[in-house]
Amino acid sequence: MARRRLDLTFPPRQATKAIAYHLVKDFDLVPNFLRAQIQPGQQGRMLVEVSGKRDAIDAAVEFLGREGITVSEAASDIRLDTEACVSCGLCTAVCKPGALTLRESDFSLVFDKDQCVYCEACVSACPRRAITLTF
Ligand code: SF4
Ligand code: SF4
Structure with a gap:
């Protein structure tokens, strides 16, 4: 079991995308949303901690990238x-x-x-x- 904190930046067209659904259903991850700034039609930011299999987290990060979401490791904010x-x-x-x-x-x-x-x-x-x- 692995755990990573991810800093997600959404382009305006993706700001309301239901990523929690995909993280749970498609990758069997447990997401814990720590902070979020989401406004329809505007760029959004989310800080999410995900727990699950290491390979599944890597695959989820690739998926998010393909969806146009910029993913970086959450540093010290x-x-x-x-x-x-x-x-x-x-x-x-x-x-x-x-x-x-x-x-x-x-x-x-x-x-x-x-x-x-x-x-x-x-x-x-x-x-x-x-x-x-x-x-
Ligand atoms: S360091 Fe500050 S922001 Fe972080 S959990 Fe403690 S009180 Fe909250
Ligand atoms: S000065 Fe501020 S940051 Fe430093 S110990 Fe006191 S409350 Fe915490």
Whole structure:
């Protein structure tokens, strides 16, 4: 079983395509949609985590490409301004998945992107505006 986070960009004509159906029915994948910006007739973006057989994920990525959807590995969409961060820990208190923690040894902030569900709770919690989320 494999798991990948994919960043999908849809051209306007594909913005309402039911990709969840295809991922489940055609490739036996379990999609978890973490973020989406979809407007009919406009370019759309989706961040989706898919779980399933490695070969099936590869085949699904090829399918999405053939459908005109640009697929890239989801990188860290959370940006931390280390100059602005004062390690107060407020963001760690609101991060329910535990993606943000303070390192015990030096109290520096650590971000584990594999745990992040892009809920943005940390962005508004930070009094220093040290965290930004781009998507
Ligand atoms: S976006 Fe949500 S899950 Fe991700 S680091 Fe911030 S609070 Fe945690
Ligand atoms: S709330 Fe802001 S300043 Fe405090 S630890 Fe988090 S990122 Fe750093």
